[in-house]
Amino acid sequence: MxxxxxxxxxxxxxxxxxxxxxxxxxxxxxxxxxxxxxxxxxxxxxxxxxxxxxxxxxxxxxxxxxxxxxxxxxxxxxxxxxxxxxxxxxxxxxxxxxxxxxxxxxxxxxxxxxxxxxxxxxxxxxxxxxHPCQLLADMQTFREHRGSIRGATVTWVGDGNNMCASYINAAQQFDFNLRIACPEGYEPAKALLDDNSERVTVIRSPEEAARGADMLVTDVWASMGQEDEQKARAKDFAPYQINPELMSLAHADALFMHCLPAHRGEEISQHMLEHSSSVVWDExxxxxxxxxxxxxxxxxxx
CATH class of the missing domain: 3.40.50.1370 (Aspartate/ornithine carbamoyltransferase)
Structure with missing residues (x-):
């Protein structure tokens, strides 16, 4: 075998x-x-x-x-x-x-x-x-709290990084729709988007992407190895913070996830990890x- x-x-x-x-x-x-x-x-x-x-x-x-x-x-x-x-x-x-x-x-x-x-x-x-191992944990967490993710709408807010790429794979494998809210120039690989165009959409407005979603998820703006880009990324991603205001546009029982470690005050607001929608510690x-x-x-x- x-x-x-x-x-x-x-x-x-x-x-x-x-x-x-x-x-x-x-x-x-x-x-x-x-x-x-x-x-x-x-x-x-x-x-x-x-x-x-x-x-x-x-x-x-x-x-x-x-x-x-x-x-x-x-x-x-x-x-x-x-x-x-x-x-x-x-x-x-x-x-x-x-x-x-x-x-x-x-x-x-x-x-x-x-x-x-x-x-x-x-x-x-x-x-x-x-980062496929993280997605296994995320999919388990969603199932525990909301049942099957099949047919759901997930909104990724932030960089088109390794986590975002694995969310694209997850959309295919677990049969859900994925909206990606990111600034121009920070999209995931074009080939990956093209191969999954039926279930993945890139939207510039985080508010539009969050509206009616069943889950919002994000990651740090600068991953390991990108520390020298921190200042530029902080400026570009400033409108892409997940906070209670953005969360309020999602479905009433939408979940919030973050793979951690989180930078409070940057990609998430100061107390977002403790928000009622947060399942980050279970995740x-x-x-x-x-x-x-x-x-x-x-x-x-x-």
């Missing part, structure tokens, strides 16, 4: 994604009930970090522990990757020793090259192009449970 990888949401079928979300919800309930689960006993996840992390590291490491397995933290300065060993050579070695490999890096080509020769599943835990916790379901799916086919 060929090795399955998770580099973008499109690596799994819509049916597999639905089953994975169902399992994530079940795992969460079991964990909260104090159930002990050792489905990944004696299994090892290698975690390669070239970008800093809080939620990704804690969720994957805790997730493996809760399933009876173990996780290894690897950084470029601690491995031969930092000394110029070819990605493919590192992949061939690590994937023979670990049951899965999680990579958080800059260039999406890095995870593609790593996966191309890996003997075990490779998980994209964030690249500059995509953050669900990184743990969605990734446990993903690990079970990839490692043991559960």
């Amino acid at each position: 060929p090795v399955r990888h998770f580099l973008t949401l499109t690596d799994l079928s819509p049916e597999e994604l639905d089953q994975l979300i169902d399992n994530a919800i079940a795992l969460k309930k079991g964990w909260r009930a104090g159930e002990v689960r050792d489905s990944l006993k004696n299994r090892v996840l290698a975690m390669i970090f070239e970008k800093s992390s809080t939620r990704t590291r804690v969720s994957f490491e805790a997730g493996m522990a809760q399933l009876g397995g173990a996780a290894l933290f690897l950084s470029p300065k601690d491995t031969q990757l930092g000394r110029g060993e070819p990605i493919e050579d590192t992949s061939r070695v690590i994937s023979r020793m670990a049951d899965a490999v999680m990579i958080r890096t800059f260039d999406h080509e890095t995870v593609e090259r790593f996966a191309s020769v890996a003997a075990t599943p490779v998980i994209n835990a964030l690249t500059d192009d995509y 953050a916790e669900n990184r743990l449970h969605a990734q446990k379901a993903l690990l079970e799916f990839l490692i043991i086919g559960a």
